[in-house]
Amino acid sequence: MLERSAGTVAPALRSAADRLSPAMRAVIGYHLGWLDAEGNPADRSGGKTVRATLALLSAQAAAGSAGDGMPGAVAVELVHTFSLLHDDIMDDDAERHHRPAAWAVFGRARAILAGDAVLALAFRELLSAESAHRVAAVEALADATGRLIDGQAADLDLEGRMDATPQECTDMCAGKTGALLECSASIGALLAGAGDDVVAPLRAFGAHLGLAFQAVDDLLGIWGDPALTGKPVHGDLAQRKTSLPVAIALASSASEAGGLRDLLARPHLDAAGLAAAAGLVEACGGRDGAVVRAREQLALALGALESAPIAAGPRAEMAAVARFVAARDF
C-alpha cells in the first residue's frame, strides 16, 4: 500500500514543486530524493509518505476516490517536508537517511527558506483543490500546522530538563507528531465531504497513531540499529532529549533513577557513558514502559478506526498502515 501510494503521490508532489522558484525547487528536489546535490535527476525513495497514504485512504474510507484526497495528501506531505527541513537545522543534524541533510548541502539560509516555501506551497495547493469542501480542509491543515509547531517548541523546552514528566512528553508528542497524523487521517474524508460522524473517529485514529509512532521513534532513538535508523546509537541520550523512555525512567521509583539523573547531568558522555545511561533507562522501566505505551496507543487507534462508519477496504488498509508504522523494530 505504501509503495503504491508513494507511486501516485510522488508525481503530484513534483508537479506542486513546479510552482516554486528554481532555487527552492533544487533544495526540495534534493530533500525529497528526485534531484542530487548538483541538481541532476536522482532516483532515491522520497520516504514512506505515510501521511499522504492515510490522506488518500481517508477519502476512500468516506466513499470518495483517492483523487478526492490527493490535494490533501500533497498538502500534508508538504507540511511534513517543511517540518523536517527546519528540524534538521534546529537540531543541527547534518545527516538524514544516510546522506547530508539539505542544510548541509545548500546552507542554512536556503534550507530555512525552502522550508518556508513548502509550508506556503501546502496552503496554495490545498486552496487550488477543486473540492467544494476545500476550506474545511485548509482550516484543518492550518490548525494541525500550528499544533505541530507548538509541539516542536515544547520539544526544545524539554531538552535537558530532568523534571519533565511522562505527561509533558505525551502532550508534546500529541502536537509534534499527533497533530499532522490526525489531519492526514481525516483530510481526505473532509475533502470528500464527510460529516463529523466519519471525521471525528478518523481524527482519533490519527491522534493515537501519532502517540504510538512517537513512542516507537523514541525507542529507536535510544536502542535503534544505526544501520537502519541512519542515526547514531544512543543518539537521543547524547542530545539529552527527554524522550518518553527517559521521562518514564526518571519519574520511576527504581533505585537506579538517581544514577541515571547524575549521568545525564554530565556535560559530556562518551560511548561507555551513553551505554550505561541506556542500561539505566531500561533498568528503571523506561524501555518497557514505552513499549507498552506504543501497544496501547496502537490498540486505541485501531479501536477508533473500528468504530468509524467507513468502507471496509480502506479501513483494513488504514489498519495495515498503522500496524506497519507502529511495528518497526525496537
Add this chain to the structure above:
Amino acid sequence: MLERSAGTVAPALRSAADRLSPAMRAVIGYHLGWLDAEGNPADRSGGKTVRATLALLSAQAAAGSAGDGMPGAVAVELVHTFSLLHDDIMDDDAERHHRPAAWAVFGRARAILAGDAVLALAFRELLSAESAHRVAAVEALADATGRLIDGQAADLDLEGRMDATPQECTDMCAGKTGALLECSASIGALLAGAGDDVVAPLRAFGAHLGLAFQAVDDLLGIWGDPALTGKPVHGDLAQRKTSLPVAIALASSASEAGGLRDLLARPHLDAAGLAAAAGLVEACGGRDGAVVRAREQLALALGALESAPIAAGPRAEMAAVARFVAARDF
C-alpha cells in the same frame, strides 16, 4: 494615520498571539515590542505597521469598515513578522531597531520556530475571519507569501553576483517587497467584497509602492544614517548585496564601473574601502538612478490609486502612507 492604525492593530496582533504557546509568544512579544527579553511587559513601538494600515484603508476604500479589513491587517502583519524573524537569521543580522534581534536573544532554533508559528498563525487568523469573502483573502495571502519567499530566494542568489542586472533586482524586489504590499493594499477590499475593478488598481498601487519602498531601502542601505536606520553605514556594500544602486552602477558604461567591480570582488573591505565603493556607485549613477526609480514608482503607485473607483477619504490616506514610505531621507 500610521500611529492611529498601529493603536488599533497592536491589540488585535496581541490577541492573535494568544493562540500561540507561551514559548512562541515570548519570542513574538519580544520581536513586536510588547515584552522584553525576560518576558516582562515592555512598551516599545511595534514598528510602523504600514502593511496593516494599508489593509484597513483598503477595506474603507471599498466602502467597507476598518473592522472588515482587520483580519487581513493582522494576517499581513504576521506574514511580515515571519519574514523579518527568518531574514535576520539568514542574514546573520544580530540587531534590529537598535536592540538584539530575536534569534540573538532566544537562539536560532526558537527564532526559526517562532517565524514558522506566526506564518501558520497568519492563515489561522484569516481563516477565522467572519467575512463571506475570507477565502479570496486567504488565496491572495498564500500567493503573496509564496512570491515573497521566492523573492527572498532570489535575493540570496544575487548576493555577491557582479553580473546581476537592474532588471533582475527589480524582479527580485517585486517578490520580496512588492508581493506583500500588493496583498496589503487590496486584502481589506477583498474582505469587504470588492470586485476586480477595485481590487486590481489597489494591487497595482501596492506593487508599485513596493518597488519604490525597496529603492528607498536600498539607498538607505548604503547612504542611510546609522543613527536612524539602526544599521551599519554602507552595510549593504559590506554584505555585498547587489542592491538596485549597485546593479545600476555595475551595468553603467561609466569609466568608474571597472574600479567598483574590482573593489567589490575583494574578500574584505575596511571602512575606507566601503566609502570608496559607495563613492564609485554614486559616480556610476547608481544613487541618482535609484532615486529616479523611487520617484517613478511612487508616481505609478499614486496613478493607480487615482484610477481606482474608491472613496475619496481612504484614497487620500493611502496616498499619504505611500508618500511617507517613499519619502524617507536618502
